[in-house]
Amino acid sequence: MQYSSPERQPLIEGHKTYHDITEDIASGNEGTPPLAWLIGLGISATVATIGVLCILWTIWQGIGVWGLNKTIGWAWDITNFVWWIGIGHAGTLISAILLLFRQRWRTGVNRAAEAMTIFAVICAGLFPLIHMGRIWLAFFIFPLPNTRGMLWVNFNSPLLWDVFAISTYFTVSLLFWYSGLLPDIATLRDRATGMKRRIYAAMSFGWSGKAKHWQRFESLSLVLAGLATPLVLSVHSIVSFDFATSVIPGWHTTIFPPYFVAGAIFSGFAMVLTLMLIARKLMNLQEYITIAHIESMNKVIVMTGSIVGVAYITELFVAAYSGNVYEQYAFWNRATGPYWWSYWCMMTCNVISPQLFWIKKLRRNIAFTFFMSIVINIGMWFERFVIIVTSLHRDYIPSSWSYYSPTWVEVGIFVGTMGIFMTLFLIFARFLPVIAIAEVKSILKVSGDQYLEKFAEEEKAAREKGISIAGSANVAGARHDKDA
Amino acid sequence: MKHKYLVGLFDDEEPLLVATKKIRKAGYRMKEIFTPFPVHGLDEAMGLQDTRLHTIGFVIGACGTLFAIGMMGFITAVDWPINVGGKPFFAFPSFVPITFELTVLFASVGMTVIFYLRNGFSVFKDPEIVDPRITDDRFAMVFCMKKYGDRQGQIEDLLKKTGAVEVKERYLEEELPDNLFKSDKEYFESLEKAHH
Incomplete structure (x- = not known):
């Protein structure tokens, strides 16, 4: 028998049975699409179209249509790239790292978070590609045998490491996500008829839940989780190497890899919350994405937000302590120079605001969490903007000093990627289960509210009799020695 | 031909x-168990039998490691060496990130492909x-009735006694493929071990 401490909060509410879980989650993918979904899709598809048009305009005209200049060669494009990649990291953290840590609450949000990862990486990948200017030569980044005198790529460049990191990250996330989807697509298949059934049958690859298949499935998910865990840490470390291995004051720091990874998870969780709070409301999933889930994610936010805050302050301290005037100027200029507003926006959103989550009432407040998730996303976007643009705009020679502002094309592309992201997410939420049905079923017996109530009663009865049930029951991951 | 099964x-x-x-x-081997x-x-x-999928993952991952080091070593030190600031051609530290990425890529793609193939998955x-x-x-x-047809009644009783909510006969067009079981001796030993 499985057992869990009754002190734990239920992760599935409403006395659900296995069938209820199937019914509640799969019904979101059946029937006619709700009006809210159609309106949402209409808006995001329009925004996505604007973005695509701006991308096509960039490709047609060249990146001269952007606000970049000789001094500031990286700006919104790379800011957006790093921001989107960072957002993706929460999905992998939830699905892989929390799997290894056996955190049961991940089952409620992992599916949507992984989907978010994939869509965010798609949006991120667009930026370096269009930034190349001649996108039709993008294959030059791969070490392919060629007729250019066998001229190869430079394996000592972090930009090339990035190519490998991002493409591996995308591939592994996609495989992990899709393999996890197989059993749930099979559930949809067995509920559907006609053409719909045939499509889901093809998508489920003939999954039927055989014991051997589950055995291999568990082995595959565990190993993929084990591989994805160092992978997610490596991806943002390598992204940070793009900056850290250069000699630009403000970039050339060893703190970058951990600081970027923490920031990525920080912003990613904020985006998961933004999406899930909307999805749980629109799709009636309050019993599966409970306040306990939201509180857990807010705890991760306060933790990673504090790491980010400490990293900012460490950067300032190290600059001051180094005695290096260029480094000192770079940081003084961030706070007081022409881009002071972006620096203070970043500081307020990322350092001060997440600290409010130390208050339990606020961690469990949905409206406040939603507001904070937006604030953090804005703050993390400004972090990348500050690092990239403020460090570049004061070049080595004062005659090269410059100022950057985006053109409408850049704004259009950035807003457009949000449209692409939301369009993909809405399509996903309509046709595939947003919550991992099979995984939620597998934690029902330990985290369903009726079972936790039962455990509490058993414990009370045992206490009255003056015996501890800790020794007799098969205690699974619960501290249970206080009444012994 | 239809194949008869007891479910x-x-x-x-x-x-x-x-x-x-x-x-x-009780001495019966089920053909298959399906769970949601x-x-x-x-x-x-x-x-x-235990799955060997993780071993395959390790082997393919190791191939990825060797491929990455071999490829980068060949390109930078053999095929087209370029002197960058007097640094070594075979600059191993800067090969580490790509070596790691390709190890992960090979292992996960390889494992997933084998997972699909071994399960007989197809669109x-x-x-x-x-x-x-x-x-x-x-x-x-x-249960396969080709094998246990003469003892169908006994299996039905056993199923009902052990808590099956429904027992029925089912005819399938296609035969269910065999599972790889441990030998009986190994199986009972593992049960003993789990019990202790």
Whole structure:
């Protein structure tokens, strides 16, 4: 028998049975699409179209249509790239790292978070590609045998490491996500008829839940989780190497890899919350994405937000302590120079605001969490903007000093990627289960509210009799020695 | 030709696990068990052989490591050496990130492909389902009647006694493929071990 401490909060509410879980989650993918979904899709598809048009305009005209200049060669494009990649990291953290840590609450949000990862990486990948200017030569980044005198790529460049990191990250996330989807697509298949059934049958690859298949499935998910865990840490470390291995004051720091990874998870969780709070409301999933889930994610936010805050302050301290005037100027200029507003926006959103989550009432407040998730996303976007643009705009020679502002094309592309992201997410939420049905079923017996109530009663009865049930029951991951 | 099977449906994982062990101890080997979610310990209770998928993952991953180092070494030190600031051609530290990425890529793609192949997955397969609820809330234990046809009554009794909520005959167009089981000796030894 499985057992869990009754002190734990239920992760599935409403006395659900296995069938209820199937019914509640799969019904979101059946029937006619709700009006809210159609309106949402209409808006995001329009925004996505604007973005695509701006991308096509960039490709047609060249990146001269952007606000970049000789001094500031990286700006919104790379800011957006790093921001989107960072957002993706929460999905992998939830699905892989929390799997290894056996955190049961991940089952409620992992599916949507992984989907978010994939869509965010798609949006991120667009930026370096269009930034190349001649996108039709993008294959030059791969070490392919060629007729250019066998001229190869430079394996000592972090930009090339990035190519490998991002493409591996995308591939592994996609495989992990899709393999996890197989059993749930099979559930949809067995509920559907006609053409719909045939499509889901093809998508489920003939999954039927055989014991051997589950055995291999568990082995595959565990190993993929084990591989994805160092992978997610490596991806943002390598992204940070793009900056850290250069000699630009403000970039050339060893703190970058951990600081970027923490920031990525920080912003990613904020985006998961933004999406899930909307999805749980629109799709009636309050019993599966409970306040306990939201509180857990807010705890991760306060933790990673504090790491980010400490990293900012460490950067300032190290600059001051180094005695290096260029480094000192770079940081003084961030706070007081022409881009002071972006620096203070970043500081307020990322350092001060997440600290409010130390208050339990606020961690469990949905409206406040939603507001904070937006604030953090804005703050993390400004972090990348500050690092990239403020460090570049004061070049080595004062005659090269410059100022950057985006053109409408850049704004259009950035807003457009949000449209692409939301369009993909809405399509996903309509046709595939947003919550991992099979995984939620597998934690029902330990985290369903009726079972936790039962455990509490058993414990009370045992206490009255003056015996501890800790020794007799098969205690699974619960501290249970206080009444012994 | 139709193949005859006996299907016992359970409505929960705990009775299923107990029943699986009891039926194995009574000397029967089930053809297959279908569950809507992974039931921890079911493969051991059934006596299935352990999967070697993770070993395959390790081997393919190691191939990725060797491929990455070999490729970068060949390109930078053999095929087209470029002197950058007097640094070594074979600059191993800067090969580490790509070596790591390719190891992960090879291992995960390789494992996933083997997972699909070994499971016989295909987009053209619409499997015959023994019961429409096995992807919802039913756990189906299936017995091959070609093998146990003469003892159908006994198996039915056993299933009912061990908590099956429904027992029925089912004819399938396609034969269910065989599972790889541990030998009986190994199986009972592993049960003993788990018990202690």
